[in-house]
Amino acid sequence: xxxxxxxxxxxxxxxxxxGEGTARYAAYERRWRVEVxxxxxxxxxxxxxxxxxAERHDPEDLLLAxxxxxxxxxxxxxxxxxxxxxxxxxxSASARLRVNAGGGGRFEExxxxxxxxxxxxxxxxxxxxxxxxxxxxCFIANSxxxxxxxxxxxxxxxxxxxGARSTSATASMTDLTVALExxxxxxxxxxxxxxxAGVSVxxxxxxxxxxxxxxxxxxxxxxxxxxxxxxAGIEVVAARDVLxxxxxxxxxxxxxxxxxxxxxxxxxxxxxxxxxEHRLVLVVDDEARGRAVSEAWTRSRAGVQGDxxxx
Numbered sequence: 082x083x084x085x086x087x088x089x090x091x092x093x094x095x096x097x098x099x100g101e102g103t104a105r106y107a108a109y110e111r112r113w114r115v116e117v118x119x120x121x122x123x124x125x126x127x128x129x130x131x132x133x134x135a136e137r138h139d140p141e142d143l144l145l146a147x148x149x150x151x152x153x154x155x156x157x158x159x160x161x162x163x164x165x166x167x168x169x170x171x172x173s174a175s176a177r178l179r180v181n182a183g184g185g186g187r188f189e190e191x192x193x194x195x196x197x198x199x200x201x202x203x204x205x206x207x208x209x210x211x212x213x214x215x216x217x218x219c220f221i222a223n224s225x226x227x228x229x230x231x232x233x234x235x236x237x238x239x240x241x242x243x244g245a246r247s248t249s250a251t252a253s254m255t256d257l258t259v260a261l262e263x264x265x266x267x268x269x270x271x272x273x274x275x276x277x278a279g280v281s282v283x284x285x286x287x288x289x290x291x292x293x294x295x296x297x298x299x300x301x302x303x304x305x306x307x308x309x310x311x312x313a314g315i316e317v318v319a320a321r322d323v324l325x326x327x328x329x330x331x332x333x334x335x336x337x338x339x340x341x342x343x344x345x346x347x348x349x350x351x352x353x354x355x356x357x358e359h360r361l362v363l364v365v366d367d368e369a370r371g372r373a374v375s376e377a378w379t380r381s382r383a384g385v386q387g388d389x390x391x392x
Contacts, residue, residue, distance in 0.1 A: 092116040096124075107132070141178060141188075148191050148221045148229055149174040156195070156215035165208050169198035176227075177379070181331070188227035189327050189379070195233050202237035209235045213302060228325070228358055254283060254325065255303030256352060256364050258318040259310060261287070261294030271296065271315055278309035284356030297352050299323065299362055324363040324375045325356065336361070339378055346374045 097110030111127035112134065127133030128141055149172045160167050172195040180186035199208050212233045216222055222229040261267040268287055275282060275298075285298035300306040303320045310317050328335035339361070343350055348371045352364035365371035 090118070110134075112137070141176070144188070145174050145176045145191060148176075148219075148225065149193055151219045151221035152193055152212075152215055152229075152231070153195065155218045156197075156211060159211045159215055159218070160199075160208060163207070163211070165204045165211070166200045167197055167208070168200050169196075171196050179329075188225075191225070191227055191229045193229065193231050193233075195231070196236065197233065198236045200237070205235045205237045209233060217301065226358065228327075228360065254299050254301055254323050254356075254362075255306070256285075256319075256321050256323045256362065257296075257298050257300060257303065257306055257310070258321075258352075259296040259298065260316040260318050261296055263289055263292050263294050267294055268296070270313065271310065274309050274313035274315060275300075275306060278305055280306045280309060283358075284354060284362055286354050297354065297364075299354075299356055321364050322368060324365060324368070324371050326361045326363065326375050326378065327359070328361055330359065339375075342374050342378060343371060346370055348374060 092115070094114045094116065095112075096114055097112045099109055101108050103109050111132060113125055115123040115125070117123075124137060125139055125143070126137040128139040129135035133139055153170055153172060157167060157170065172193055174191070174193050176191045177189045178186060179189050195212070197208060199205060212231050216229065216231055219229075259271060261271060272282070280300055280302060283299040283301065285296065287294060287296035287298075289295075298306075307317045307320050326339060328339065340350060340353075343363075343365065347367070349366040350363055351366060352362075354362050356362050363371065363375075
C-alpha cells in the first residue's frame with residue numbers, strides 16, 4: 082500500500098442460531114456482532130421488515146450513519162482549515178431503499194440535511210459553499226453507487242434567538258450549454274480547460290448542429306466550470322440547474338412514464354441525457370413544477386415490502 086492508503090478489519094459473528102440453523106427462513110434470528118480490535122463490539126440485527134429486531138441497529142442504519150458522519154467530518158475539517166468557526170452541527174439524514182420483486186434491491190438516494198451554526202454572519206455564505214467541497218471529499222459518498230444529496234442550512238448569530246440567519250443550499254448539479262467550433266480539437270480544448278480547473282464532468286453529450294458544435298455537460302460546480310471555459314475563450318451559452326431521476330432499469334417504459342407525467346403537468350423538457358450513475362438528467366422550462374413531478378414519481382416508487390426480499 083502507498084503512504085496514503087489505510088486498511089480496515091472487522092470480524093463478523095452471527096449469533097442467531099436458535100438450534101436448527103437456517104433450516105427454515107423463519108427459524109433463525111438475524112442478530113449479529115461485529116468485533117473491531119480495540120473498540121467496543123457492535124451488536125445489530127436485520128431491519129424489522131426483514132424479520133430483524135426493531136430495537137437494534139441494522140446495516141441500513143449504519144450505512145446512512147456512515148454517510149452522514151463522513152460528510153460532517155469532511156466539512157468540519159474544511160471549515161477549520163479556512164478559519165470558519167462552527168459551533169454546532171446536526172444532521173437529520175434519511176435514505177430511500179427499493180426492494181426488487183425477486184429479492185435484492187438498492188438504495189436509490191441518501192439525503193443529508195445538516196444544520197450548521199457558525200459564530201460569524203460574514204462567513205455564512207462561504208460555510209454553505211463548503212458543503213459541496215466536503216461532499217466531493219467524503220470517502221463514503223465517493224464509494225457509494227447511490228447518489229448522496231445535500232440540503233444544508235447554515236445559521237449565524239444566536240441560533241435560538243432573533244439574530245439567527247439561515248442560508249439553505251442544495252448540492253444540485255448544473256447543466257452547461259457550450260458552443261464549440263465544428264473542428265477537430267474543439268472538444269479536447271474544452272475538456273482540457275475543465276481539467277485544469279479541477280472540474281469533473283459527471284455526464285453529458287455533444288452534437289454537431291448546423292455547422293456548429295453544441296455540448297451539454299453536467300458538472301457539480303457550475304460557477305467554476307463556466308469561469309474556466311470562458312477564460313479559455315470557449316462560449317458558455319447557459320448554465321442551468323437540472324433534475325436527476327433514477328429509473329427502474331429492469332422495467333420497460335420508464336422513460337415514457339416519467340416524461341408523460343412531465344407533459345401532463347405542462348412541463349417542457351428541453352434537454353435530456355444520462356449521468357455517470359445511470360440517472361436521467363433533465364433540463365426543463367419550469368424547474369419548480371418539474372421538481373414536484375420528479376419528487377411525486379420518486380414517492381410513488383419508494384414502497385418497501387419486507388416479504389419481497391431482504392435479509
